[in-house]
Amino acid sequence: MKKLIVILAAGATLALPVATAVYSAAHSNPFSAHIAARQGQMNIQSFNIGVLGGMARGNTEYDADAAQTAADNLAALAMMDGRALWPEGSDNAALGDATRALPAIWEDMGAFGAEWQAYGEAVSGMQDAAGGGLEALQAAMGPLGSACGSCHEDFRQSNN
Amino acid sequence: MRNLLRFILGLILLGGVIGWIVTAPDPLSAADVPARDGDAENGEQVFYAAGCASCHSAPEAEGEDRLVLAGGRSFPSDFGTFFAPNISPDPEQGIGDWSERDFLNAVMRGVSPDGQHYYPAFPYGTYGRANVEDIQDLWAFMATLPTDATPSRAHDVGFPFSVRRSLGGWKMLFSQDDWVVTGELEPEIERGRYLVEALGHCGECHTPRNPLGGLQRDAWLTGAPHPSGDGRIPDITPAELTWSASEIANYLNDGFTPNFDSAGGEMVEVIANMSQLPASDRAAIAAYLRALP
Numbered sequence: 217m218k219k220l221i222v223i224l225a226a227g228a229t230l231a232l233p234v235a236t237a238v239y240s241a242a243h244s245n246p247f248s249a250h251i252a253a254r255q256g257q258m259n260i261q262s263f264n265i266g267v268l269g270g271m272a273r274g275n276t277e278y279d280a281d282a283a284q285t286a287a288d289n290l291a292a293l294a295m296m297d298g299r300a301l302w303p304e305g306s307d308n309a310a311l312g313d314a315t316r317a318l319p320a321i322w323e324d325m326g327a328f329g330a331e332w333q334a335y336g337e338a339v340s341g342m343q344d345a346a347g348g349g350l351e352a353l354q355a356a357m358g359p360l361g362s363a364c365g366s367c368h369e370d371f372r373q374s375n376n
Numbered sequence: 377m378r379n380l381l382r383f384i385l386g387l388i389l390l391g392g393v394i395g396w397i398v399t400a401p402d403p404l405s406a407a408d409v410p411a412r413d414g415d416a417e418n419g420e421q422v423f424y425a426a427g428c429a430s431c432h433s434a435p436e437a438e439g440e441d442r443l444v445l446a447g448g449r450s451f452p453s454d455f456g457t458f459f460a461p462n463i464s465p466d467p468e469q470g471i472g473d474w475s476e477r478d479f480l481n482a483v484m485r486g487v488s489p490d491g492q493h494y495y496p497a498f499p500y501g502t503y504g505r506a507n508v509e510d511i512q513d514l515w516a517f518m519a520t521l522p523t524d525a526t527p528s529r530a531h532d533v534g535f536p537f538s539v540r541r542s543l544g545g546w547k548m549l550f551s552q553d554d555w556v557v558t559g560e561l562e563p564e565i566e567r568g569r570y571l572v573e574a575l576g577h578c579g580e581c582h583t584p585r586n587p588l589g590g591l592q593r594d595a596w597l598t599g600a601p602h603p604s605g606d607g608r609i610p611d612i613t614p615a616e617l618t619w620s621a622s623e624i625a626n627y628l629n630d631g632f633t634p635n636f637d638s639a640g641g642e643m644v645e646v647i648a649n650m651s652q653l654p655a656s657d658r659a660a661i662a663a664y665l666r667a668l669p
Binding site: 272 | 607626630632636639642643644647648
């Protein structure tokens with residue numbers, strides 16, 4: 217009996233640091249709220265781009281109102297002041313897999329800001345085009361994707 | 377004993393001579409080059425399909441700046457770090473003083489105007505399969521681009537890889553003129569094969585290499601470790617890339633995956649080129665990828 221208690225106690229003592237580390241990685245880095253929020257923003261953007269892209273690619277019927285709404289949503293997000301979502305230290309060198317944000321963002325915040333600006337311009341172009349017919353929408357997908365990619369190329373960890 | 381020494385010396389000499397012959401550059405002859413004026417309009421399409429700007433424009437260049445082929449981008453590898461040279465039409469720092477034949481030899485045979493081998497970081501092994509007319513057209517287009525006076529940077533490659541002559545041996549071992557995907561192909565897939573295997577050089581990143589850097593053609597486009605050492609370049613054969621042809625073609629135009637994530641990394645440069653091609657060319661590349669075993 218005593219042996220069993222000792223073994224259980226030893227096991228718990230060993231398991232606790234591991235469990236804490238795993239839990240920490242998943243939950244309690246000091247920036248988990250910021251990261252969740254900015255990833256959420258990206259997901260909403262992706263969702264609305266999906267509405268537009270689905271029509272552009274012929275997966276769904278073109279609907280001018282729905283397309284305009286999606287483009288307006290992207291514009292609303294692009295105009296949101298999201299600077300507080302990107303605090304110093306919330307990069308993937310510091311936090312590992314919790315985020316894909318590269319340290320490069322903080323090495324050149326001016327360039328990062330410029331990429332957001334460029335994205336805003338591409339979204340503007342989409343806003344002008346989205347309700348104006350399928351061809352206009354299709355033509356605006358390229359510049360939009362190019363703006364997304366341009367930022368990801370420098371500032372987001374590649375999937376490799 | 378002296379005869380033995382002489383014999384061994386003779387063998388070494390003979391080996392050297394054979395080695396010298398075998399590693400000799402193999403430039404195009406006059407008969408290989410049709411007598412015609414290059415068409416710069418087609419040359420522009422070749423320029424984007426071949427992706428010249430992605431390696432030869434200045435680091436961080438975007439938009440119109442990608443047409444200024446000032447060089448300077450670095451390419452780390454197992455053999456050292458390569459720096460893309462200035463290939464703008466500048467007569468001193470670029471290639472403005474080259475002849476058309478110099479250009480064809482460089483691009484299709486990997487041989488410089490003074491008879492030196494180029495390193496296969498420059499994908500001449502791929503470009504060698506292109507139609508010589510397309511490369512003539514490319515030369516005509518390149519002459520219309522802006523000049524730039526940035527001097528080219530020397531490669532950071534150590535001995536023995538710094539011995540350019542040895543690349544003659546590399547070429548002999550690993551350069552193959554024939555297509556990877558052989559046989560009778562439908563026109564669209566045949567066009568896709570040309571775009572991928574002769575211009576787009578997708579295989580140079582997406583195909584694994586042997587320890588000497590030669591492409592493993594029997595593992596064509598099945599992915600490879602990233603040359604920087606970090607991570608992996610994906611397998612784009614149907615075994616791993618389950619997207620439809622139209623999803624692939626759309627991605628090559630706007631960078632959006634089927635679930636509307638967006639491309640990052642090196643593919644952003646590729647898509648900047650692919651988006652300049654006609655939609656039929658992107659569809660052809662997609663059809664070719666879907667047709668791979």
